[in-house]
Amino acid sequence: MRVGILGATGYTGQELVRLLSNHPAAEIIYLGSSSTAGQPYAGICPQFSAENLGLLQDETVPDGVDVLFCALPHGITAARARGFLERDIKVIDLGADFRLHRAEVYEKWYKIKHPAAELLPQAVYGLPELHRKEINGKSLVANPGCYPTATLLALVPLLRAGLLREDSLIVDAKSGVSGAGRGASMGTHFSEVNENFKPYGVAEHRHTPEIEQELSEAAGRELVVSFTPHLVPMIRGILVTIYAEIKEGVNESDLRAAWGESYQEETFVHILPEGVWPQTKFAAGGNHAFLQLTLDRRTGRAVIAAAIDNLVKGASGQAIQNMNILFGLPEDLGLKGPGIWP
Amino acid sequence: MRVGILGATGYTGQELVRLLSNHPAAEIIYLGSSSTAGQPYAGICPQFSAENLGLLQDETVPDGVDVLFCALPHGITAARARGFLERDIKVIDLGADFRLHRAEVYEKWYKIKHPAAELLPQAVYGLPELHRKEINGKSLVANPGCYPTATLLALVPLLRAGLLREDSLIVDAKSGVSGAGRGASMGTHFSEVNENFKPYGVAEHRHTPEIEQELSEAAGRELVVSFTPHLVPMIRGILVTIYAEIKEGVNESDLRAAWGESYQEETFVHILPEGVWPQTKFAAGGNHAFLQLTLDRRTGRAVIAAAIDNLVKGASGQAIQNMNILFGLPEDLGLKGPGIWP
Amino acid sequence: MRVGILGATGYTGQELVRLLSNHPAAEIIYLGSSSTAGQPYAGICPQFSAENLGLLQDETVPDGVDVLFCALPHGITAARARGFLERDIKVIDLGADFRLHRAEVYEKWYKIKHPAAELLPQAVYGLPELHRKEINGKSLVANPGCYPTATLLALVPLLRAGLLREDSLIVDAKSGVSGAGRGASMGTHFSEVNENFKPYGVAEHRHTPEIEQELSEAAGRELVVSFTPHLVPMIRGILVTIYAEIKEGVNESDLRAAWGESYQEETFVHILPEGVWPQTKFAAGGNHAFLQLTLDRRTGRAVIAAAIDNLVKGASGQAIQNMNILFGLPEDLGLKGPGIWP
């Protein structure tokens, strides 16, 4: 497979390059960047000094690319996607343009007109563990957001099994700073972020409708969630803590059984031993998700936690997992390795 | 006032010394430590090299102490408290021994027999903004836990005003590592904690009954809460994110009004301008609490956040605030300064 | 004293406000800022919510200011200084404009023409422990740079005593990120800085001629130093590690004696007990400097270390120390407190 990357110097772009460097069936033939075209990639990103990645190119995607990863701000990929598809380039969008099935929801939360609403029906929401069969054979994959990935892995099996009260879901989410991308701002300034913890985007974060779309589909009815993201003074990692009231008669083993059925064959989703709670570092650098739950009898609520690396399972690793599916390769090809500790 | 400190080399002990160094009416005459008696205090804690604090003493409290801060593990203060009180020493316990009104609740959560249950009726729960009048004139103050301080400042006025559904309260709490004290363990090891985020004590943390006791009192009925603490890779700071369903007919301005009435005269509690959410660093090193809320019409839930410095308003600063009340001094004496940023 | 601050929202500006909040003889009557004039200071800097600091003003310094702290980029203060001095406003410049005695040295290293070379003779280099008598009575104080403060406190007494080989001095310096100021850039981006360590400005940092000027003066002859700054993934703190060959016949006690004579009466300079090496956190938030040295017999070199808080003794605290001297106040007024640990 000949691979291209648009947005190659951002954090998800760099992470694609890192992971693809170890992928036995992928060859990177195009690294596109709007701002640094013409410079050696290893000059911008010296961690790649031992790879021979050549120069960054402008944003004109060359012929010969089989699959294109778009790691661009929302709005931009959608505007160019039809052109790529017409050239038979498979498109994996790491941005938000094709995640929401309905253009009006996109327009409400992202505040711009959708540039390619006509393509939405052919896009697939690329969370392999939950939508594997639908991804196969597609040409346009909407790679899920980082918060939704963690949240959906935790909740979808429980909602599909009808174990939770659909109107009770609260997702308290925490992310490392790399989720905000590589742009310099007061919000990413070391002296403002380190030794600090804060919520942001309270009751208005754009991952909310994405989570609700997928959870509603799993539950078979429309639902809303309380979703509050927070910024953790660390680079990588997402952990979501979820509170859900259970339906009458449900007990903890029912919850575990629903997870077990969904994930026992999965390479990348790990239900931790009882009492061991996820830590973001379990997943750092790896394409893995870690889950745990307990049913608190005092309150009647399940407390559920999921941890991933936002740049891997929450972005670039999952994108490569989708690529493997699109091309009929073993899904874990080039992705198997463990995370990095400490 | 002649002040003594038991547990003077722990983090709350050091923080008491730091704050009392700037207190115009307090003189530290006793610094007690079980493990380092006989050594110069500034040898153990070189940040005090400019103060003349002399030697650490053993745990025998000398005569002449007017007020004794006990920064000791739970169980130990209770065993010694009667002796101090009989010597007319006022006791401010930074530990958990006198926070719970009922010995059986203490025994259930702390797994030991209460060493001085007979003193519980004369102890007061020392959260000045909520119990100021009761503190005045007492000799035994139970200084609140760090998580409870943040949680109660946020919720008590709203419950007293009858605005929240009492069975709906969820407290998702995040703390810096200093809350775990100065003991070295894998759980406080830099390489295990940094670049990591995790929940701990899920559904079983000992601050739960303390929060429930005070919230039940505010609500006028027994209630339970979901309480989940998390460890943030930073030294200082607590932020709690609280989810609460509102009673019918309540709107956001009712919630703000209840806070406003409670806190408009307070020096240390700050309701931030709408849309500005608390950050732990706002409070770092200062005795301040910062609050914000929003009513999410989509879900019908209030989302509430409060931030404090766990070692100041969550421990040593609040203890000095209590001391000031006990001795009829201006409550903010020696505590007025802002936090430290960045 | 009525105090004004130009550049009130930068890190050294905020630190001036924090320290002056506790100063019994200073009243802040003017907070100037080019970019945020008209906004409440506590809106930009919520840690000051309990102070009544009013609105930020533009850069027009009002009448009635007795002393003006200029926390501005180099070049700007010099251009305005004459005007302030003519209005009998004492000027303490936290920038670099008046630190170098010779305009041509300034112009070589700062690459601009000096805007007020004629004022250089009346400026004093405001390192109180080394130049106290010269500061007294002046109207224009050049507050030293952060790296020079740490370096000079360590070396000047040893050079004055003629103990070191003047051509052998190597200063390997390490600073927290706040030294780079509040501007957002890739170089201060959390994800680029955290879990990272790097040198910068190798053999070309602008603090080099400042260090050399003062060391040459102490040694009584021109000398040059190797000076290499590094960026540490922390907010506050500077530590310099210095290597110096000793003159023949010198031993470690001679070195200690020279320090002892210089600093035994000093409030803010602490020679640690033998074997205890400085840590930046000893000084965090306080106006203190911590020193240690050893004479390595194997190599014939003294290894010397000094630690300060770059924003306090390395900037705003020292500036207030200078203010106290200018106005005949006790030099440690409002500055006495210990640092903050942990």
Place this chain on the structure above:
Amino acid sequence: MRVGILGATGYTGQELVRLLSNHPAAEIIYLGSSSTAGQPYAGICPQFSAENLGLLQDETVPDGVDVLFCALPHGITAARARGFLERDIKVIDLGADFRLHRAEVYEKWYKIKHPAAELLPQAVYGLPELHRKEINGKSLVANPGCYPTATLLALVPLLRAGLLREDSLIVDAKSGVSGAGRGASMGTHFSEVNENFKPYGVAEHRHTPEIEQELSEAAGRELVVSFTPHLVPMIRGILVTIYAEIKEGVNESDLRAAWGESYQEETFVHILPEGVWPQTKFAAGGNHAFLQLTLDRRTGRAVIAAAIDNLVKGASGQAIQNMNILFGLPEDLGLKGPGIWP
């Protein structure tokens, strides 16, 4: 190759497992641990949940092991090494027991009698880029220390080429906390280490004689160095800043040429473009070393910097590189990947 690891749960042990998981020619058949034998490895180290690594075993090394990595405290490996060698197990010691050629030097710095001085002649100092030919065919490899690896890569080519004054070498070294291992202590406590920077082991660190042995060999004469390690508040990474006076007539291009000749064919050593200085994060997670230097004409000194990941090129990655050499495999097998950024 069937691989065994003694000390499998320490940081270098975990790093060996991570790297070997991606090695196509190595199979881990033995994971030994004194304290956690009998437990599932992925229970202790959940980042390996997707690998099937089975149970930890006690410290009895089973038959069938071709190569044994010893990641143990000094003194222990030496005591057991003869037994392993007699069983035809190749031994790669990540500890210090076989690094120093002379037992009396070991005994002076490590304060214990060498348990197997008779084996020293058959041990090889395993820094492949500098001793590749000597490693080939050996059975006992002393894997270099982390500080020495960075220092020697920077200095050996320059000394071999006779460009530096041998008595002028100063190595100011900085390391992340993982270098101190996994033991919990005040020195690794998050609240003591974060936002802090300090020197330690000044003029007495045990890597000093190791550095001196190898540099003396390169220079062809005995030399001593000033070596000062510092602790950086980060997990991984070492950066050394080196000061060296040049011999008369030497210029910067001579220095670069000596590096170029040594490293132009090397996969893992990267001379950065002029003006780009190493950062530890360039190497994080990868087996790479990054170098830069400048000749400061003002002082006549070369300033040289080198960065590695202390756990990879400074320990486990280099150990696998040595394994590859011992078994005649391509030296970069399983090690080629880039580091991880951010």
